Amino acid sequence: xKNMAPAFKFLQCFTLTLIVVFTLQQQxxxxxAATDSDAALIRKIYxxxxxxxxxxxxxxxxxxxxxxxxxxxxxxxxxxxxxxxMLDTMGLDSVWLQPVMVPHxxxxxxxxxxxxxxxxxxxxxxxALALGGSVxxxxxxxxxxxxxxxxxxxxxNLNERGIRGKIVFYNRPMDxxxxxxFEAYGGAVDQRVSGASRAAKYGAIxxxxxSITLALDDYPHTGSLRYDTAVTSIPAVAISTLAAxxxxxxxxxxxxxxxxxxxxxxxxxxxxxxxxxxxxRGTERPGDVIAVGGHLxxxxxxxxxxxxxxxxxxxxxxxxxxxxxxxxxxxxxxCVLFMNEENGLRxxxxxxxxxxxxxxxxxxxxxxxxxxFTPRGFSFDGDEAVIDKFFEKxxxxxxxxxxxxxxxxxxxxxxxIGPLKGMKGLLSGYSPDSQRYFDLHHxxxxxxxxxxxxxxxxxxxxxxxxxxLLDKYGL
Amino acid sequence: xKNMAPAFKFLQCFTLTLIVVFTLQQQxxxxxAATDSDAALIRKIYxxxxxxxxxxxxxxxxxxxxxxxxxxxxxxxxxxxxxxxMLDTMGLDSVWLQPVMVPHxxxxxxxxxxxxxxxxxxxxxxxALALGGSVxxxxxxxxxxxxxxxxxxxxxNLNERGIRGKIVFYNRPMDxxxxxxFEAYGGAVDQRVSGASRAAKYGAIxxxxxSITLALDDYPHTGSLRYDTAVTSIPAVAISTLAAxxxxxxxxxxxxxxxxxxxxxxxxxxxxxxxxxxxxRGTERPGDVIAVGGHLxxxxxxxxxxxxxxxxxxxxxxxxxxxxxxxxxxxxxxCVLFMNEENGLRxxxxxxxxxxxxxxxxxxxxxxxxxxFTPRGFSFDGDEAVIDKFFEKxxxxxxxxxxxxxxxxxxxxxxxIGPLKGMKGLLSGYSPDSQRYFDLHHxxxxxxxxxxxxxxxxxxxxxxxxxxLLDKYGL
Numbered sequence: 001x002k003n004m005a006p007a008f009k010f011l012q013c014f015t016l017t018l019i020v021v022f023t024l025q026q027q028x029x030x031x032x033a034a035t036d037s038d039a040a041l042i043r044k045i046y047x048x049x050x051x052x053x054x055x056x057x058x059x060x061x062x063x064x065x066x067x068x069x070x071x072x073x074x075x076x077x078x079x080x081x082x083x084x085x086m087l088d089t090m091g092l093d094s095v096w097l098q099p100v101m102v103p104h105x106x107x108x109x110x111x112x113x114x115x116x117x118x119x120x121x122x123x124x125x126x127x128a129l130a131l132g133g134s135v136x137x138x139x140x141x142x143x144x145x146x147x148x149x150x151x152x153x154x155x156x157n158l159n160e161r162g163i164r165g166k167i168v169f170y171n172r173p174m175d176x177x178x179x180x181x182f183e184a185y186g187g188a189v190d191q192r193v194s195g196a197s198r199a200a201k202y203g204a205i206x207x208x209x210x211s212i213t214l215a216l217d218d219y220p221h222t223g224s225l226r227y228d229t230a231v232t233s234i235p236a237v238a239i240s241t242l243a244a245x246x247x248x249x250x251x252x253x254x255x256x257x258x259x260x261x262x263x264x265x266x267x268x269x270x271x272x273x274x275x276x277x278x279x280x281r282g283t284e285r286p287g288d289v290i291a292v293g294g295h296l297x298x299x300x301x302x303x304x305x306x307x308x309x310x311x312x313x314x315x316x317x318x319x320x321x322x323x324x325x326x327x328x329x330x331x332x333x334x335c336v337l338f339m340n341e342e343n344g345l346r347x348x349x350x351x352x353x354x355x356x357x358x359x360x361x362x363x364x365x366x367x368x369x370x371x372x373f374t375p376r377g378f379s380f381d382g383d384e385a386v387i388d389k390f391f392e393k394x395x396x397x398x399x400x401x402x403x404x405x406x407x408x409x410x411x412x413x414x415x416x417i418g419p420l421k422g423m424k425g426l427l428s429g430y431s432p433d434s435q436r437y438f439d440l441h442h443x444x445x446x447x448x449x450x451x452x453x454x455x456x457x458x459x460x461x462x463x464x465x466x467x468x469l470l471d472k473y474g475l
Numbered sequence: 476x477k478n479m480a481p482a483f484k485f486l487q488c489f490t491l492t493l494i495v496v497f498t499l500q501q502q503x504x505x506x507x508a509a510t511d512s513d514a515a516l517i518r519k520i521y522x523x524x525x526x527x528x529x530x531x532x533x534x535x536x537x538x539x540x541x542x543x544x545x546x547x548x549x550x551x552x553x554x555x556x557x558x559x560x561m562l563d564t565m566g567l568d569s570v571w572l573q574p575v576m577v578p579h580x581x582x583x584x585x586x587x588x589x590x591x592x593x594x595x596x597x598x599x600x601x602x603a604l605a606l607g608g609s610v611x612x613x614x615x616x617x618x619x620x621x622x623x624x625x626x627x628x629x630x631x632n633l634n635e636r637g638i639r640g641k642i643v644f645y646n647r648p649m650d651x652x653x654x655x656x657f658e659a660y661g662g663a664v665d666q667r668v669s670g671a672s673r674a675a676k677y678g679a680i681x682x683x684x685x686s687i688t689l690a691l692d693d694y695p696h697t698g699s700l701r702y703d704t705a706v707t708s709i710p711a712v713a714i715s716t717l718a719a720x721x722x723x724x725x726x727x728x729x730x731x732x733x734x735x736x737x738x739x740x741x742x743x744x745x746x747x748x749x750x751x752x753x754x755x756r757g758t759e760r761p762g763d764v765i766a767v768g769g770h771l772x773x774x775x776x777x778x779x780x781x782x783x784x785x786x787x788x789x790x791x792x793x794x795x796x797x798x799x800x801x802x803x804x805x806x807x808x809x810c811v812l813f814m815n816e817e818n819g820l821r822x823x824x825x826x827x828x829x830x831x832x833x834x835x836x837x838x839x840x841x842x843x844x845x846x847x848f849t850p851r852g853f854s855f856d857g858d859e860a861v862i863d864k865f866f867e868k869x870x871x872x873x874x875x876x877x878x879x880x881x882x883x884x885x886x887x888x889x890x891x892i893g894p895l896k897g898m899k900g901l902l903s904g905y906s907p908d909s910q911r912y913f914d915l916h917h918x919x920x921x922x923x924x925x926x927x928x929x930x931x932x933x934x935x936x937x938x939x940x941x942x943x944l945l946d947k948y949g950l
Contacts, residue, residue: 405654435849436927452910454656
């Protein structure tokens, strides 16, 4: 060795170092141990979904034959019975209904919301939907001067002096420059959720909320509010973005406006309902569960097609696709159709509580509740120790999704699977393209015709592929 | 140096090697020299497009006030005049019309295509559109037995004996398992393009072609055919996929079927038309051009909204967005709205010929002709020597698009910019999500309401960002 020329020594050392560097790199990938056979099975999963998927005809039935299905409604009851009957036909190891009590809010007669006596427009109606959970106005309705606010600061500055006896009009729009529309939604939905109580604190008698959407159109978007029990519950309605623009313009031009609103909504006693569950029992670790799901309830307008009929029928199809691809899972793979995501999350909470009680370890849970659009990726979440430890490993599987255009990120997962977080499993949210979602979200326009068959199927395939990999490699 | 312990020597060498490795890696990125200021300008471009874009209202006008615009039609004439008038308002350095003679094919009266005397269904109409360029059937129409073929091999095996005097029915579907639908289109469109002449060679008197789409519905999809001048030109029509399925089923059940078809289409003398062009003159190299475009013509049904009104209005907006972002380009940035992509490519050829004649080097050309859907990436093409040399460099810019969800691939670019390939510039095709495109392509359903505002705007922003980077860094 000592006779080697320095150049040769360097070369030798250089080569050795390269080997070290590349071996380290290889090891990272080896952790996930993704193989050619994984790629082949994933290809088979997509082929199945695209040529023999059931999610689209299932969603057609759920949308057109059952329709919307708010917790406690007959629609929800029918949806429970019908999805269970579909799972029953699939030759699963077990299908059952998990009882859960749910809030039962009803909209009542159609909302009347109008500007009265504008100089320019006279009296005109605005397209409106009461927010879910809102109290009604009483049979006579309410009428008051409107005060527009764009921020909490503005509200607080107006204070009782500016607000008492009035109707507060929240008109802060979603931020169009956010690329992921969920981020923009997150920056505006606080008005809908807590606007009523925050205005009531200053003596407001009602609120109007600009619909939480980037689209400028005439669809009002409902969605849940949360009352602060320390103040009076006042009625709250969403108005369409076009109505909001018109009202805002009128306030600028005329200085003031009077709005009449009448809603007949009320909260009835809690009602019995169910999560709908089906599973394929694991061959090696049947006590460990990988759950995949969406929420079966929807708002009481439209079909609830994207929100979240899509996620439900995709989750059902995940089990069917894995069966058809001839895959026998090591862990128990469970499809869960959660009840009451929209106005209570009772189904998600009940499911997690039961799992806890039975000691069913949830290795992973995957939720599809962002629409049935073209797949873009998965986001991964979990208890901090879990996600910190496993995200890197999960990332080694990401290249398997490259041919299908999906990427992995860290981020939120899904409302229904959130309560499982304490069980230290991995949580994942399926992330389809987000551009069209909030055009339809919680409106009469969220109908079956807005769903593209292939996009829905590609989502089911992507979820099945992830479930397969999680089952094969564990955490 | 000679007293150093071997371990220290190794460490020194290891460190040196790492420095070499990482420097090499850095250099690759340094070639593209993407900087924070690039990221900031690109952010500005997206912000502009999403809050102050014009592509959507422009497309609305083009779709609803002008409508479809096949080469030689009054629609095409109006589209030329109107898009020029819009470019004229933009304060560009130059706007002009580039004359080009185009084919002038007309559909004539509505197609009649029906199965006659089925045992099961009796006589029934099929939704059909003559293929672009097809000859008409004559006033009496034609009637003959139908023979279904799924492949060229099947056609050749049937031969004259099985085909003479008959109507050939091409029924090979697009392959649903392809993730990018353009690949599936490429595997089926040969039936539409050369089916008529290949059947005529064996004595067929007409052809029916299953619409080239993955959707199962009742929209027939037109599109151009190419006649082989060595054989008789026979009439060819596309039938909807549902009609194709019904006819195919009937042939299986009943053994045979007779079809009557009547079309009134004809080829008129060539007509004068124009490419519509506007440019911002480059500050440093005004003789070098970066072109961005789409095609202004469309088929003679629907609005030609996705194909390719979207690409035209996005290309116009690219110039406007760059102006509004305060960017002064080094090279000349030119928006080109090509005439006659659909049935002749005369505009693309004329444009390249003129550029050649004037010695205008086209550093790059970017085309948007795959619909106005959510952005997924760009594909890059060019003369072999060019693309081999520059793709690696281009890839160093890809990370700048990560926040917007775009990736770079090698592949085709666009039909209209293809003739520029010989000029040794870079060609790029904007690649939006492909799942919905062929549901609408060349049909009466390709209408403005199918376009999502944000998806269109995000496309314009993505194109503007790419044009900016190509302008800044050259090749």
